[in-house]
Amino acid sequence: MTPLEIxxxxxxxxxxxxxxxxxxxxxxxxxQITQDELNALLQDLANLDQxxxxxxEMMFAEAFQSAVLGLASLPL
Amino acid sequence: xxxxxxxxxxxxxLLSGCAIWPSHFDGNEQAKLTDIIELxxxxxxxxxxxxxxTLSKTLNFTAGWLxxxxxxxxxxxSLVTMYNNLHQITDEFEKRxxxxxxxxxxxxxxxxxxxxxxxxxxxxxxSGKRMRP
Numbered sequence: 001m002t003p004l005e006i007x008x009x010x011x012x013x014x015x016x017x018x019x020x021x022x023x024x025x026x027x028x029x030x031x032q033i034t035q036d037e038l039n040a041l042l043q044d045l046a047n048l049d050q051x052x053x054x055x056x057e058m059m060f061a062e063a064f065q066s067a068v069l070g071l072a073s074l075p076l
Numbered sequence: 077x078x079x080x081x082x083x084x085x086x087x088x089x090l091l092s093g094c095a096i097w098p099s100h101f102d103g104n105e106q107a108k109l110t111d112i113i114e115l116x117x118x119x120x121x122x123x124x125x126x127x128x129x130t131l132s133k134t135l136n137f138t139a140g141w142l143x144x145x146x147x148x149x150x151x152x153x154s155l156v157t158m159y160n161n162l163h164q165i166t167d168e169f170e171k172r173x174x175x176x177x178x179x180x181x182x183x184x185x186x187x188x189x190x191x192x193x194x195x196x197x198x199x200x201x202x203s204g205k206r207m208r209p
Contacts, residue, residue: 024187027183032181032182032183033181033183033184034181037172037180037181037183037184040168040172040184040188041184041187041188041191043164043168044165044168044187044188044191045191047161047162047164047165047191047195048161048165048191048194048195048198050157050158050161051158051161051162051195051198051199052198054154054155054157054158054161055158055198055199055201055202057154058154058155058202059202059205061154062202062205062206062207065207066207
């Protein structure tokens with residue numbers, strides 16, 4: 001298996017990101033994109049990671065809020 | 077018991093500056109995010125550089141709109157961070173297409189549109205799950 005196949009088969013976000021980075025690298029090596037474009041696409045992957053982290057934090061906060069408000073509304 | 081919980085809630089909110097409480101659902105933000113997702117569903121536009129340049133401007137304008145609008149909503153810092161990441165992706169896209177001397181590659185264009193769609197889709201999911209006021 002190639003590194004791209006190994007990472008593409010990973011169900012985790014990290015594995016998928018690595019696969020995307022490898023695809024970009026391969027595109028550069030095959031001269032489908034310039035170095036400048038490669039850098040821009042790798043920067044995009046970093047931004048996508050940050051979006052994922054912030055999204056998880058926000059979903060946790062939302063779940064926490066629902067749990068606390070649900071607890072507070074119990075007829076104690 | 078209930079009073080204890082109320083005190084606990086107020087204490088948590090005050091200590092954290094309410095940062096742990098996400099803002100309420102906002103239909104304006106949801107609509108703009110949906111626009112971005114719909115505009116980036118198909119990357120076949122990459123065959124037409126002039127149309128792609130127009131699309132990149134529209135996407136960057138909308139991402140900028142989200143940053144400005146989102147920043148004006150109280151307790152919205154998590155989403156503003158995400159809008160900032162989205163805007164960085166769209167801004168680079170627009171800048172590259174605004175330079176007439178460069179002809180961006182098809183791989184770059186398709187990847188960029190896919191990245192914008194992915195970022196907006198993720199933000200839309202968390203934005204849609206916010207509590208309704």
